[in-house]
Amino acid sequence: MGFDPSAYLTRFDWGRARPLGGGGSLREYQVVAYDREIEIAPGVFFPAWTFNGTVPGPTLRAREGDRLRIRFINAGTHPHTMHFHGIHTAEMDGVPGIGAGEVAPGRSTVYEFRAEPFGLHLYHCHAVPLKRHIHKGLYGVFIIDPAGGRPPARELVMVLNAFDTNFDGENEVYAVNTVAFHYMRHPIRVRRGELVRIYLVNMTEFDPINSIHIHANFFHVYRTGTRLRTDEFTDTIMLAQGERAILEMRFPYRGRYMFHAHVSEFTELGWMGFFEVTDDDL
Ligand SMILES: [Cu+2]
Helix, strand or coil: CCCCHHHHCCCCECCEEEECCCCCEEEEEEEEEEEEEEEEECCEEEEEEEECCECCCCCEEEECCCEEEEEEEECCCCCECCEECCCCCHHHCCCCCCCCCCECCCCEEEEEEECCCCEEEEEECCCCCHHHHHHCCCEEEEEEECCCCCCCCEEEEEEEEEECCCCCCCCCEEEECCCCCHHHHCCEEEECCCCEEEEEEECCCCCCEEEEEECCCCEEEEECCCCCCCCEEECEEEEECCCEEEEEECCCCCEEEEEECCCHHHHHCCCEEEEEEECCCC
């Protein structure tokens, strides 16, 4: 079964939850690193290193204050780690030489920490050489909901990523959620007037910045998602490597609206798509 970017948009892994005394939950996740060839454009394959078989890996989600326990198994051919953005102890930071350090092929470890602060974060392998381990596909989105939640919305996860298919240290293929031009062929369907919330994470390696522009509309920006009030109302934002933002918007009119990087070169190499705004039930 191949990776489906349309399904990825709304797929959240809340772990196996069990209530803790005093409120909150213990959430247990399992993540396995292994090598897998993935299709990044029709007929174009990339020898990826994956978390749970996909690039990006699963979107791990929790609520502020939950206790998280992530069992990480390295079934790949190189040493890997899981390094989470968030607040935690040095031992749980998933970097070489501290705590479990690099996890050798065939070995496993458990990362455990509290979910804080609320916001939009990421996780990625931190083995060396770092840019190679990230660029090969070992990254994913890590969402911590505020204790009181966010208003109901159609929620979509969008990861800006790119692939160096000939290993020359530059990207040849750009995408949202891995597959070039996927949302041109399969527009993202939203309902007219509903609140749309985009969890936008830039995981592009080699290029220092990426950006998103959404046509014929404006959105509210919550940088890193760590505050509940909007930082900005705009139609284009730029993100450095590892930077992320939550975007909220409503589409007032039906029709097909383009979104793309306002780095035109990326657009032409795969980083563009459409929203399809409809009055139909979705
Ligand atoms: Cu790695």
